[in-house]
Amino acid sequence: MNFTNKVIWITGASSGIGKALALQLSNLDCKLILSSRRESELNIVKSQCNNPNNVAILAFDLADYDMMKPLAKNAISIFGSIDILINNGGISQRSLIIDTDISVDKKLMEIDYLGTVALSKALLPHFMSQESGHFVTVTSLMGKFGSPYRSAYCGAKHALHGFFDVLRMEHEKDNVKVTLICPGFVNTDVSKNALKGDGTKLEKLDKATENGLSVEEFTKRMLIAISKQKFEAYIGKKETMGVFLKRFFPKLLHKTVMKSEVR
Template sequence: MSINNKVVWITGASSGIGKALAIEFSKKNVNLILSSRKKESLELVKGLCKNPSSVKIITLDLEDYNNLQPKVDEAITCFSKVDILVNNGGISQRSLVKDTKISVDKRIMDINYLGTVALTKAILPHFIKNKNGQFVVTTSIVGKIGTPLRSSYAASKHALHGFFDSLRAEHHKDNISVTLVCPGFVKTNVSINALTGNGTPQEKMDTATENGIAPEHFAKLMLKAINSKKEEVYIAGAKEKLGVYVKRFFPKLLSKMIRKLSVT
């Protein structure tokens, strides 16, 4: 597959992985649509892209998932089509199960799962009509392995795997593909913005996140996975990748390993 002349729509494009991916995509012969809640930040990202004239901005809030169809209609109008939707927007969490209000669980599921699903369902008829389309989903290694302090976040990412695996099977005949991208620790503001048990942001960087993969390097690897239409890819450190395979073949061993992780 070549991404030349494709129209790529990226959510969560104002910072972190989405920002780095937008800049990396812009080095190719593509048209870009960038979305998040923050128009000013999106404008800054647009200015960093190689060819800003080929970049459109659509603000949206995934939490407002009942009102995303007009955003899809607007996106299709930008360049007459959309070829690739990168579902990258989302929010993380840092709190123990016992300390997490149910309202926080709901908000994380509303943004990470229902927002992503609603946007996907809204654009799916366009992909079916064109007999072409690719959904790219930024999930997480935690979407494969639940770890302490991330119960709601892990649940939302596990749910995305279930939904998109089903969608892939249903629409293979329509030439629609799904690429699930599972990051490990990436040096972004994800932990700073992560919700605590009462719903307020953590407002500090985790040590593991601080030492994570640079988003610019991550974006290069993610773009390769998108271009080759990988079904599922783990872009992470050796320990995180190892955990996925230990979970698959030695689940009890992984459970013992996970219990030793710090929960403070």
């Protein structure tokens, strides 16, 4: 698979991984639909793309998951079809369970899980009717194993794996592909925007995130995984070993995480 002549819809495209994807894909012969809550920021990203005439802006909030059907219809009408949906939008969390109000858990599930699922379900009939389509969902290594201070985030990301594994099974006959991208630490503002236990933003770049992969290197690897139509891709540094420790040596993973200084 290559990206030539493809229409690619990216959520969370105003910054971080989504922005880097847009900039890299704009160098290829494809059309882009960029989405996030911040229309002004999306327009800045569009202006930085190689061919802005092939880039459309569609601002919306993933928390408005009841509005996804008309939104998907609108997106399809822009270029006449959609080939790839990159579910990249979402938020993170940094707080102990005991200190986290249930409203924070609810918000993480509404945005990271329900918003993503609702958007994908709204686009699914289109993929079925054209007998092709590719859902690319950015989850996290936290969708494969847990880490302190990220309970709600881990819960939402684990849920995404359950849903999209089943979607892949049910719609393989319709030539609908699913790729789950599991980032480790990537140097973006994800920790700055993460919610604390009271729902306010952390406003701090944690050391593990700062020392993570550059967003440019991450998105290069991500695009390779998409082009190969991988089921799952674990992209990061040594933290990716956690996936295999979880599978074969879960107690060792527990001890390793407990000894780390991840916050």
